[in-house]
Every structure is written in structure tokens, then in C-alpha cells.
Amino acid sequence: MPKFYITTPVYYVNDVPHIGHTYTTVAADVLARWRRLMKDEVFFLTGTDEHGAKIENKAAEMKLAPQQYSDEIAAKFQKAWQELNVSNDNFLRTTNPAHIRAVGKALQQMHDRGDIYLGKYQGLYCRGCEQYKSERDLVDGLCPDHKVAPEKMSEECYNFKLSKYQERLLALIKKDQIKILPVERKNEIVSFYEKEGLEDVSFSRKNIKWGVPIPWDKSHTTYVWADAFLNYLTGLGWDGKAKKSKIENLKSKMFMWPPTVQLMSKDILRVHTTIWPAMLLALGLPLPKTIFVHGYFKINGQKMSKSLGNVIAPGDLVKKYGTDASRFLVMSAAVFGHDGDISWEKFDDKYNADLANGLGNLVARVSNLIEKNNLELKIKLEVNGHLPLHKKYAALMAEFKFDEALKLLWQRLRQADETLSEKKPWAIKDAKAVEKILQPIAQDILNVAGLLKPFMPAIAEKIIAQFSAGQIKKGENLFPRI
RNA sequence: CGCGGGGUAGAGCAGUUGGCAGCUCGCCAGGCCCAUAACCUGGAGGCCGUGAGUUCGAAUCUCACCCCCGCAACCA
Numbered sequence: 211m212p213k214f215y216i217t218t219p220v221y222y223v224n225d226v227p228h229i230g231h232t233y234t235t236v237a238a239d240v241l242a243r244w245r246r247l248m249k250d251e252v253f254f255l256t257g258t259d260e261h262g263a264k265i266e267n268k269a270a271e272m273k274l275a276p277q278q279y280s281d282e283i284a285a286k287f288q289k290a291w292q293e294l295n296v297s298n299d300n301f302l303r304t305t306n307p308a309h310i311r312a313v314g315k316a317l318q319q320m321h322d323r324g325d326i327y328l329g330k331y332q333g334l335y336c337r338g339c340e341q342y343k344s345e346r347d348l349v350d351g352l353c354p355d356h357k358v359a360p361e362k363m364s365e366e367c368y369n370f371k372l373s374k375y376q377e378r379l380l381a382l383i384k385k386d387q388i389k390i391l392p393v394e395r396k397n398e399i400v401s402f403y404e405k406e407g408l409e410d411v412s413f414s415r416k417n418i419k420w421g422v423p424i425p426w427d428k429s430h431t432t433y434v435w436a437d438a439f440l441n442y443l444t445g446l447g448w449d450g451k452a453k454k455s456k457i458e459n460l461k462s463k464m465f466m467w468p469p470t471v472q473l474m475s476k477d478i479l480r481v482h483t484t485i486w487p488a489m490l491l492a493l494g495l496p497l498p499k500t501i502f503v504h505g506y507f508k509i510n511g512q513k514m515s516k517s518l519g520n521v522i523a524p525g526d527l528v529k530k531y532g533t534d535a536s537r538f539l540v541m542s543a544a545v546f547g548h549d550g551d552i553s554w555e556k557f558d559d560k561y562n563a564d565l566a567n568g569l570g571n572l573v574a575r576v577s578n579l580i581e582k583n584n585l586e587l588k589i590k591l592e593v594n595g596h597l598p599l600h601k602k603y604a605a606l607m608a609e610f611k612f613d614e615a616l617k618l619l620w621q622r623l624r625q626a627d628e629t630l631s632e633k634k635p636w637a638i639k640d641a642k643a644v645e646k647i648l649q650p651i652a653q654d655i656l657n658v659a660g661l662l663k664p665f666m667p668a669i670a671e672k673i674i675a676q677f678s679a680g681q682i683k684k685g686e687n688l689f690p691r692i
Numbered sequence: 693c694g695c696g697g698g699g700u701a702g703a704g705c706a707g708u709u710g711g712c713a714g715c716u717c718g719c720c721a722g723g724c725c726c727a728u729a730a731c732c733u734g735g736a737g738g739c740c741g742u743g744a745g746u747u748c749g750a751a752u753c754u755c756a757c758c759c760c761c762g763c764a765a766c767c768a
Contacts, residue, residue: 224768401696402696406764409765439768477762477763477767479763481765485765545706560717562717563717571730627732630732631724634726691728
């Protein structure tokens with residue numbers, strides 16, 4: 211049985227879930243559900259990244275302990291995914307004790323191996339924040355909170371020998387051993403390797419309490435990314451022992467390793483194609499097969515941002531359109547891998563056009579005609595993969611072309627509407643003749659519903675149940691117009 | 693000369709290997725009346741960012757330029 215291990219990033223709990231997180235997670239769910247239909251053994255992981263100075267500060271602002279704060283935000287992510295009927299097999303929080311233990315062990319191993327060494331971190335330090343600032347945090351060279359110029363300071367920290375892996379990783383990426391998709395993103399990364407190259411990175415920080423202590427030097431705390439990346443392993447129950455012989459450990463799900471697909475947006479692509487695979491090489495573990503990068507949503511042509519106040523939350527979508535329609539709208543909003551522009555208006559239009567007038571109306575008119583004529587059709591869901599529709603759909607799904615896969619199904623629905631207009635079964639008295647027209651159309655609807663399962667699981671099942679019954683009834687309105 | 697993406701009908705986008713420029717929404721006209729004021733047919737509307745080149749032929753390949761957007765490692 212083929213294995214399919216898919217991950218989303220662990221989402222940083224500095225913010226509540228928004229439509230960007232939703233996009234990644236629903237896409238991962240669509241793939242997971244599709245591969246399950248194809249009888250693969252699937253493991254689907256998502257979760258939250260909860261450590262680091264930012265969270266420490268944010269929690270303090272809200273007068274909460276970091277753990278308490280993280281609990282609240284993590285719960286919001288979990289609730290969002292439940293509302294969207296996301297079928298993840300695990301939800302890994304980086305504050306999970308087993309994760310923390312494993313991170314400690316992993317770091318110890320990298321240290322023993324000589325890949326982590328004591329070095330120096332230099333940066334701009336704001337005394338007010340008690341924190342290092344990046345250039346981008348500053349406004350006119352000043353700390354935005356304290357209105358003072360941060361000082362150049364340095365402190366000791368543990369560094370990871372990322373530079374050591376430059377050539378190996380570049381070769382692996384070029385040869386598609388780690389396949390980066392779409393290809394323009396691969397080009398971007400290859401060019402980064404060739405023109406800028408890898409430098410060692412800091413893996414620890416002093417003065418940060420909220421995180422995983424460095425096992426051999428508790429005065430240091432693991433820097434968040436070293437901690438966060440390992441979730442992809444600990445989410446399978448990895449215990450931090452890197453020896454290859456342990457991979458087949460049956461108590462954990464480590465037999466699923468490595469990830470078949472890791473989905474993410476472009477902001478975290480670079481670290482996922484540098485630090486992350488380097489850590490795996492350092493731990494002696496196999497690398498992810500494919501990294502797929504999807505685009506960003508702009509909202510009404512503008513960048514989505516809190517300051518603009520245009521952020522769309524998953525809960526708002528579900529409230530307005532329902533679970534399955536929300537999943538459909540998000541997945542069909544853009545070509546997967548490209549940026550897209552969304553708005554409530556566009557969602558409304560798409561909902562009415564494709565779901566209410568399209569799928570919903572067709573299901574209603576066909577089921578109504580069948581019921582009125584008292585027909586008993588001999589149709590059943592065809593799940594074998596050799597029908598042309600299945601084949602085309604499967605090929606598109608394999609290439610992450612969700613929007614085209616959906617278009618393919620909607621072409622079929624449109625054809626059904628055309629056929630009905632042309633043959634006018636409502637004007638025919640002879641039930642046999644009516645049956646001859648409606649049977650293939652009903653069969654198509656059933657097949658389309660079968661392929662719609664990954665995108666709209668509940669609606670698909672409803673349609674399948676409705677059209678698989680001996681007596682097909684008109685049933686309820688699937689998508690009321692907005 | 694940092695890296696990458698994009699500029700195609702009123703709006704949003706597709707255009708795989710170069711071969712009469714497409715899709716959805718909107719608009720106009722007609723049809724149908726089974727269905728969720730839905731569905732079907734037809735139509736208007738594009739110097740495919742600008743300029744040059746390669747070619748029998750370019751939205752597609754090459755070069756230059758203009759404009760927009762994202763990323764530029766301690767932002768997770």
C-alpha cells in the first residue's frame with residue numbers, strides 16, 4: 211500500500227487563524243482525502259508552534275502565562291479545522307512534552323556529532339524590549355515601541371553548521387530529490403544557493419525562557435525554528451532517536467517517514483529548503499519528497515493585514531457559506547501555486563454561480579424529474595479509475611491542479627444542463643424515453659459527486675446517498691442562494 | 693546591476709510543446725418553463741504592458757525598456 215504523509219506548517223500562535231492558514235490546511239485535507247480514496251495509507255499532520263520570545267511577549271501583554279495564552283490560540287486553530295471538517299490524523303503542539311523531550315534529544319545528537327557549536331550572535335538589541343530586533347522591526351532605525359535606536363550587541367549562542375550542507379543540499383534540490391514545486395520556486399531556491407549560499411544559523415538564545423532548554427547548557431533556550439521543524443517528526447511519534455534502525459519502530463508512525471508532500475506558503479519556503487533538510491541530514495534521516503508552495507491571497511487587491519483590517523477568519527467563512535462551500539470557495543479561488551485575489555463579493559458570486567445555480571440546481575432539477583416520473587434507475591457510484599473522467603481528474607490532482615480538477619467536474623455538470631435543455635424530458639410522456647435521457651445524467655452526477663468527496667465531503671456523501679437510492683427523491687436544497 | 697512572479701475583453705483569471713485569442717462573472721437579445729428568479733442559445737466587448745528581433749506564422753521564443761507585487765534568513 212503506497213504511503214502518503216502530508217504536512218502543513220505548524221502555525222505560529224502569535225495570531226488567530228486566518229484564511230491563509232485555512233488555504234494551506236484545506237488543501238492538505240483535500241490531498242489527504244483524495245489519497246485515502248485511492249487507498250493509500252495516509253497520515254496528515256498539522257499543529258501549532260508555540261515557543262519563542264514573541265509568544266512570551268504577547269502573553270505578557272495579555273497578562274497570561276505563555277502556556278495559557280498558547281492553549282487559547284491553539285484551541286482556536288483546532289476549532290477552525292473542526293468546523294472545516296479537516297481530517298488531520300494528529301495536531302501537534304510544540305509545547306507537547308513528548309515533542310519537547312524529542313527536541314532535546316535531537317539537539318544533543320546534532321551537538322554530539324559536532325554540528326552545533328558555541329558561537330556568537332550579533333544583533334541590534336533594544337533594552338526596553340530586552341530583545342534583539344531585526345532591521346525590519348525598526349521604524350526609521352528606532353524601536354517602534356520604545357522610540358530609541360537599538361544598540362549593537364552580541365552574546366554567545368549555539369550555532370548550527372548549516373554551511374556544511376550547502377553542496378549536498380544544492381545537489382539534492384537540483385536533482386529533485388527534494389522536489390520543490392512550482393518550478394519557479396525551485397529556481398528561486400537554486401539561485402539563492404548559488405548566489406548567496408548557506409551560513410551557519412543560531413539555534414539558541416539566552417534571555418528567552420519560553421522554549422526548550424538546550425540539554426547540555428540550560429542557560430540557553432532552543433531557538434524556535436530548531437524546535438518547530440522537528441514537529442514533522444514528533445507528530446509521527448518520533449522519540450528523538452535518529453538512528454535509521456529505529457525508523458521502523460512500530461509503536462510510532464515513523465514507518466510513514468519521510469513526508470510525501472509538505473505544503474506551505476512562500477514566506478517559509480527558504481527555511482524549509484535550507485535549515486530543515488540540513489537538520490535531517492544531521493540527524494541521518496530521509497528528506498521530504500516534495501515541497502509544494504502555494505500563493506498568497508490578496509483581498510480586494512490589497513495585501514491581507516491586520517492594520518488594514520481586511521483579514522478573513524475561517525469561522526466567518528463557515529458561518530456564511532457552511533463547511534463544504536467554504537472549502538470549495540477557498541480551493542477554487544486561485545490557481546494552486548499562484549497568488550490570488552479574493553473578496554466577499556467574489557465568494558458570493560462564485561457560490562451562487564457554481565454551487566447554487568450549478569451543482570445545487572442541477573441536482574434539484576434532475577432528482578425532481580426522476581421523482582415525478584417515478585423512475586427506478588439502475589445506477590451506482592463508479593469508483594474504478596479507468597473512466598476518462600477519473601483518469602483526467604487523477605492526473606490533475608497528482609499535479610496539484612485543484613482548480614482545473616474542479617473545472618473538469620463542472621464541465622460535466624454543464625453538459626448535463628445542456629442535455630436537459632436539448633432533450634426536454636419534462637415534455638415527454640413516455641417514462642421509458644424519459645429514463646433513457648435521465649439515466650446517464652444521473653450517473654454523471656453520481657460520478658461527479660464521487661470525485662467531489664475530497665473537496666466537499668459531506669455534500670458529496672449527501673448526493674451519493676440521494677442518487678444511490680432505489681427511489682430517488684428531490685430532497686432538500688443543497689445550496690440556498692445568497 | 694540582489695532574487696522571484698506578474699502585466700490578456702468592464703471585473704477576475706486560463707492559455708501545456710509557437711498554428712484562426714479562451715473561461716467565469718457582468719452586459720445585450722432570444723429560447724425554455726423540469727429546477728434554487730434557475731437552465732439553454734446567440735451577441736457586443738481585446739493593437740495579449742511598450743519597442744525591436746527570430747520565424748511562413750509569436751500572448752507563447754530572444755533582447756531592451758516601462759509599470760505592479762512578493763521575498764531578501766533570526767519576519768515562523
